[in-house]
Every structure is written in structure tokens, then in C-alpha cells.
Amino acid sequence: MPHIHLPEGFPGISAGFVFRPETAKPMRQLAHILLHEPGSLTPGERELIATFVSSRNNCHFCQASHGAAAACHLGDATVVAQVKADFLSAPVSNKLKALLVIAGKVQQDGKLVTPADVEAARNHGATDIEIHDTVLIAAAFCMFNRYVDGLGTWQPGEPEMYAQMGRQLAAEGYLAPSIKEPLEQPVSAG
Amino acid sequence: MLIAAAFCMYNRYVDGLGTDQPDDEALYRERGRRVARDGYVTVSEEYLASHAHTATH
Numbered sequence: 223m224p225h226i227h228l229p230e231g232f233p234g235i236s237a238g239f240v241f242r243p244e245t246a247k248p249m250r251q252l253a254h255i256l257l258h259e260p261g262s263l264t265p266g267e268r269e270l271i272a273t274f275v276s277s278r279n280n281c282h283f284c285q286a287s288h289g290a291a292a293a294c295h296l297g298d299a300t301v302v303a304q305v306k307a308d309f310l311s312a313p314v315s316n317k318l319k320a321l322l323v324i325a326g327k328v329q330q331d332g333k334l335v336t337p338a339d340v341e342a343a344r345n346h347g348a349t350d351i352e353i354h355d356t357v358l359i360a361a362a363f364c365m366f367n368r369y370v371d372g373l374g375t376w377q378p379g380e381p382e383m384y385a386q387m388g389r390q391l392a393a394e395g396y397l398a399p400s401i402k403e404p405l406e407q408p409v410s411a412g
Numbered sequence: 413m414l415i416a417a418a419f420c421m422y423n424r425y426v427d428g429l430g431t432d433q434p435d436d437e438a439l440y441r442e443r444g445r446r447v448a449r450d451g452y453v454t455v456s457e458e459y460l461a462s463h464a465h466t467a468t469h
Contacts, residue, residue, distance in 0.1 A: 238414075245414060324428070332427025340430075357428040365421035372413040 225374040231404025233383065234283030235366060237375045239399065250396050252362060257291075258395035262355045265392070266295030267318055270305050271325050275360045277306040278329045281367035283377040290388020317346035321356040328360035376407055 228237040239246035257268045269292035276284035285306070293299040304312035309322045320343040327334035335357070343353055370377070383405070390400040426433070447455050 242414075328424045328428040332424040332429070335428050335430065337430075354429065358425055361421040361424035361428060364424055365417040368417035368420055369414055372417060 223374060224376065225372075228373065228375065229404065230376075231407045232376075232401055233378050233405065234287065234375050235370050236399060236401040238369055238373055249366070253366075253396040256355060256359050256362060257288075258391075261351070263318075263321075263352050264295070266292055267314075267321075268355065268359060269295055269392075270302065270314070270318065271322065271356055271359045272363050273302060274305055274309060274322055275325055275329045275363040276367050278326060279364065279367040279371075281371055283370050283375065284363065284367050286381070286384040287387045287391065290384040291391040292388075294388045294392035315346070317343065317348050317352075320346050321348060321352065324353065324356050325360040328357050329364060332357070332361070378405075 224237065226241075229240045232240050235249075239250070257272060258265055262268065263271075269288050273285050273289040273292050276288060289299075289302045289306070292302050296302075301313055305314060305322070310319055312319075314322075320339070324335055324339050324343060327339065340353060343356075348356075387400050394400070443455070
């Protein structure tokens with residue numbers, strides 16, 4: 223059960239967004255710039271970082287929805303599961319592996335990131351913007367994940383809902399709601 | 413809850429980038445006064461403008 227009176231039928235973060243549109247707007251804009259707009263890592267790589275951090279934070283809604291968006295961008299759901307389970311042996315570039323090392327440290331505490339971690343990413347071709355965005359994606363998902371879980375939002379288990387969200391997010395980004403109408407919510411939900 | 417969550421972001425962003433974090437308490441007292449009086453948008457607009465000025469000269 224949500225801890226406050228959130229609108230019914232809106233899963234995960236969409237409940238907080240509908241409840242408080244003033245804070246939803248800059249949060250959506252931040253997600254859109256970080257995950258969708260060009261000028262950085264590919265959207266698929268950025269969604270993988272978001273999924274990985276959400277998995278480390280144990281947030282079901284965020285890892286399922288961003289994992290679905292990553293799978294859609296990459297055309298491959300297997301790599302998403304591999305990155306969550308053991309990214310060092312996943313079939314992703316050495317640059318992304320080095321950036322995931324940084325993201326994993328930021329998820330715990332930004333002070334754990336060492337100059338050697340950043341140097342390793344640079345040696346694999348990461349630019350300063352890509353390193354910056356990795357840090358901010360990891361940090362932002364420490365916010366989004368805690369927001370979703372701290373409010374006690376409804377987080378459905380059905381994979382099909384997340385697959386549909388993932389397609390929508392991969393195509394349209396984050397400025398407009400991906401859940402436009404309340405969904406049917408089981409009475410026992412939560 | 414959102415303040416707590418947002419500061420989990422801001423803290424990690426500041427530390428994860430290895431930013432310069434001065435020890436001088438007077439600097440934080442002055443910044444605190446300006447943020448309390450003018451808010452965060454105005455204060456950041458001021459230093460963003462001064463950075464743009466520095467970068468072009």
C-alpha cells in the first residue's frame with residue numbers, strides 16, 4: 223500500500239508524478255536529457271546504466287521499465303539480464319564496462335570513485351561528457367529509485383506492462399507520461 | 413521523501429565527479445545567505461553567467 227493517498231491505477235513513479243506535477247516536470251526533463259536526447263552515450267547504453275543502478279538499488283519498477291527500454295533500444299533483452307547479473311562478463315563494450323564500474327560506485331557513495339576508475343574509462347575512449355552523464359545517471363537513479371520505493375508505490379509484476387512502457391519510452395522519451403490513463407489495479411495490490 | 417531522495421542524487425553527483433569542495437566556512441555562510449534570500453535558480457544563474465563570461469574571455 224502507498225504510504226500517502228496517491229492516485230490509484232498509476233504504477234511506480236507515475237503515481238508521484240500525477241500527485242505532484244510541479245516536481246514531475248523537472249524530473250521528467252532531467253530523465254529525458256539524461257536518457258533520450260543525443261550528444262552522449264547511445265540511449266541503449268544510458269538505459270543499461272539506469273537499469274543496472276536500479277537493480278543495485280533493488281527497485282523493481284525502475285529496473286523493469288528501464289530494462290525494457292534498454293532491450294527495445296538494443297533489440298536484445300538477454301544483454302540487459304547479463305548486465306544486471308555480471309556486467310564484466312556481459313557482451314558490452316569495454317568502455318561501457320568501465321563506466322558501469324563508476325556507476326556502481328556512485329550508487330554506493332560518490333567518494334568511492336577513484337582517479338584510476340576515470341582513467342580506465344578514458345583509456346577505453348569515454349569522453350568527459352560520457353563520464354559526467356554516467357555519474358549523473360547513477361546519481362539520479364538513486365533519487366528516482368528511492369522516490370518510487372519510499373512512497374510505497376504500486377509496482378505491478380506483469381512483464382507485459384513493462385514491455386509496453388519500454389517501447390513507449392524508447393520511442394518517445396520522458397517528457398510526456400507513458401501511463402496516460404489509470405490502469406486496473408488489483409484490490410490486493412501492494 | 414522527495415527531498416531525501418533528491419539529496420541522494422545531489423550528494424552522489426557532487427562526490428562522484430570529484431568536485432572541488434572548499435573548507436572555508438565563510439564561503440558556505442555567504443552562499444547560504446544568498447540561497448535563503450534569492451533561491452536556487454537565481455544563485456545558479458549568477459554563477460553560470462559568470463562562467464560563460466570567463467569561458468569567452
